[in-house]
Amino acid sequence: MLHGFAPAFALLSSLLIANPDPGSSNLHTLPAASIHFAPASGPGLSPGPNYPVTLPLQGSACKAELPLDLASLSAALDFSLPLCASSQLNGIKGQTLQPDSSWQNALFLVKEQRIEAIPQGNHRLILSITDTCGNAFQDTVLFNVDDVEAPRVFCAPNLTATLYPFPWPPFDKYPIDRIYVSRINAGTFDNCSGVKWVKARRLVGPEYFSNLLFYGYDLDGDGLISTNDGMDGDFNGRIDPEEHFTPGPNGKLYTPALPYVDFFCPDIQGDPTVELLVMDHSGNVSSCTSKVTIQDAGRIQLTGPADLEMECDAPGSTCCWLPTPLTRSFINRSPRSLAIFRF
Ligand SMILES: [Ca+2]
Ligand SMILES: [Ca+2]
Numbered sequence: 001m002l003h004g005f006a007p008a009f010a011l012l013s014s015l016l017i018a019n020p021d022p023g024s025s026n027l028h029t030l031p032a033a034s035i036h037f038a039p040a041s042g043p044g045l046s047p048g049p050n051y052p053v054t055l056p057l058q059g060s061a062c063k064a065e066l067p068l069d070l071a072s073l074s075a076a077l078d079f080s081l082p083l084c085a086s087s088q089l090n091g092i093k094g095q096t097l098q099p100d101s102s103w104q105n106a107l108f109l110v111k112e113q114r115i116e117a118i119p120q121g122n123h124r125l126i127l128s129i130t131d132t133c134g135n136a137f138q139d140t141v142l143f144n145v146d147d148v149e150a151p152r153v154f155c156a157p158n159l160t161a162t163l164y165p166f167p168w169p170p171f172d173k174y175p176i177d178r179i180y181v182s183r184i185n186a187g188t189f190d191n192c193s194g195v196k197w198v199k200a201r202r203l204v205g206p207e208y209f210s211n212l213l214f215y216g217y218d219l220d221g222d223g224l225i226s227t228n229d230g231m232d233g234d235f236n237g238r239i240d241p242e243e244h245f246t247p248g249p250n251g252k253l254y255t256p257a258l259p260y261v262d263f264f265c266p267d268i269q270g271d272p273t274v275e276l277l278v279m280d281h282s283g284n285v286s287s288c289t290s291k292v293t294i295q296d297a298g299r300i301q302l303t304g305p306a307d308l309e310m311e312c313d314a315p316g317s318t319c320c321w322l323p324t325p326l327t328r329s330f331i332n333r334s335p336r337s338l339a340i341f342r343f
């Protein structure tokens with residue numbers, strides 16, 4: 001049953017989407033092979049190189065719209081009309097792909113020569129067309145409505161981390177501070193599909209690897225930190241793609257994107273930056289960065305006891321430890337100054 005133009009326009013200002021929003025199917029391409037209708041008669045439509053197209057959901061409207069006149073519709077949905085000119089659109093019917101992969105009729109709002117309020121998801125229009133040569137046919141055009149706009153992210157301008165050694169061995173040799181995304185995120189939102197996750201990562205070089213090994217980032221257990229490693233930071237029982245180490249600039253690695261980011265002894269001499277990553281439910285990702293100041297409260301400046309014996313956890317580490325009874329102190333072995341952090 002086709003809904004002709006006259007009845008369609010009679011539905012002005014009526015929202016007649018007959019089926020639930022199929023956005024949860026989160027498909028980015030249409031399964032064209034399984035749903036294309038053969039023309040009922042006549043020449044049929046010629047899909048263009050970008051067919052089927054994706055209509056963007058931009059801004060905050062979260063609904064797409066299409067022009068209803070045939071020439072504009074063919075341009076918007078990238079199909080060609082038959083060679084015999086002056087084709088006329090006699091009827092149109094909308095269908096929406098449901099999460100169970102079935103197509104159900106959907107009536108969209110028609111207003112001022114436009115089809116409005118088309119929700120996110122996969123849709124098709126079944127068109128009944130007559131051209132001036134007398135050809136009458138019915139054909140189907142497919143399109144996808146998707147959120148293509150990345151979330152807006154805002155990072156806290158200033159962050160501080162204080163390295164705390166746990167007061168019992170062996171943790172006392174691996175001071176750490178963990179900054180959760182709730183501290184980094186200074187207001188993040190998405191236009192349409194909503195924020196799927198907010199995570200954070202940072203760059204690390206080999207000087208961090210002993211700390212990362214100690215805190216369980218060596219996923220494959222080979223004693224090295226590489227892109228094979230990661231962390232199930234959201235405790236969902238699997239290593240998600242963003243939860244692996246990934247290559248960064250200058251031979252460094254990005255840590256897994258987790259609900260938190262860790263800071264270690266080498267940061268005392270570094271200039272650490274944390275990157276907030278935000279993904280929406282359509283897979284769009286955006287990011288921002290914050291500088292992190294390593295808190296030096298509690299630091300005691302010493303004037304170079306050259307014969308001080310220290311233990312260091314790894315070559316190149318800036319954290320070393322005084323032997324007992326000062327096991328809860330660790331030292332910043334800086335080229336310019338020697339400092340003891342005591343907790
Ligand atoms: Ca979005
Ligand atoms: Ca490894």
Ligand SMILES: [Ca+2]
Pocket residue numbers: 231232233234235236237238239240243
């Ligand atoms: Ca996970």
